[in-house]
Amino acid sequence: MIGKGTSYGAVSVINAMPCGIGSTIGITLRTTAVFNPCGQTRDVGISNDPSENKEMARICVAEAYKAMGMEEPEGWLLNISSEIPISRGLKSSSSACNAILSSVLLAERFDMEKVDKIRLGVNCARKAKVTVTGAFDDACGCDLGGLVITDNRKDTILFHEDIGEYDVLIYSPKNKIKKTGLPLEELRKLSSRSEKLVELAKTDPFKAMTENGRMIAAVSGIDNTIAEIALENGALGAGVSGSGPAVAMILEKGDAENFVERSGLIGLISSGTRGVQE
Ligand SMILES: Nc1ncnc2c1ncn2[C@@H]1O[C@H](COP(=O)(O)OP(=O)(O)OP(=O)(O)O)[C@@H](O)[C@H]1O
């Protein structure tokens, strides 16, 4: 049977690299994976970025079969298609892990608890070395929606709540930032400042997002000017997402079009918050 899995994107409220606790807001950008166990070769296609590395996708398929206690078939076809640009800080790898695992489990008609599937995806990302902490915060934001705060050292959810509907605009430059070569030592020095944002995120996630973005941008040498322009023009929160270079902006529902006119910012990706999914 052919299996089709779907997951979504997320933007950062707190980057987990400094203190191990991270937070995200789920957004509506979508990733789809279609898995077909057939033939004699194992082929991966990433439609939105064909030259990207396929190792993580292969690991997801192998780990899904291991988790099901089944032998991986000799041949299969996997195609992933995503609205999320890769390696910009927009949780593309987490979303892809979730969608790929869902597609394989569905193809084999195998039931797995949602959070167990998310944890399996996080371990695939670790194995593929595309993450620093495992990014359980990102993976939960992508699959569960709403606002999540997680402890990535234990892969546990500390907080999960709906935040209502907002427009989300994203500035996603052409350059990619990979997980190798990040200033991890400098980022870890932000640990106590980052811990203070955890309580703030529960009551004012947009302010936490703004503060986090300023902190991460300063230490990583990423340009946060777009976020400051967005805030001057009425964004409720704005900042570098993940390790960048993308900048996410949260706006009142229905304000995106006027915001673009007011701010003069162009070439933004348009999305919205995604409500809590059980
Ligand atoms: N849509 C996708 N399909 C298949 N593999 C993907 C996809 N997105 C990411 N990957 C895998 O993850 C790697 C990129 O991981 P990286 O962590 O840099 O991206 P990201 O998840 O977009 O970034 P961030 O964690 O900062 O949000 C790619 O080289 C590829 O192996």
Ligand SMILES: O=C(O)C1=C[C@@H](O)[C@@H](O)[C@H](O)C1
């Ligand atoms: O690779 C990681 O561990 C992470 C990547 C970024 O998206 C961060 O925002 C996230 O909190 C942790």
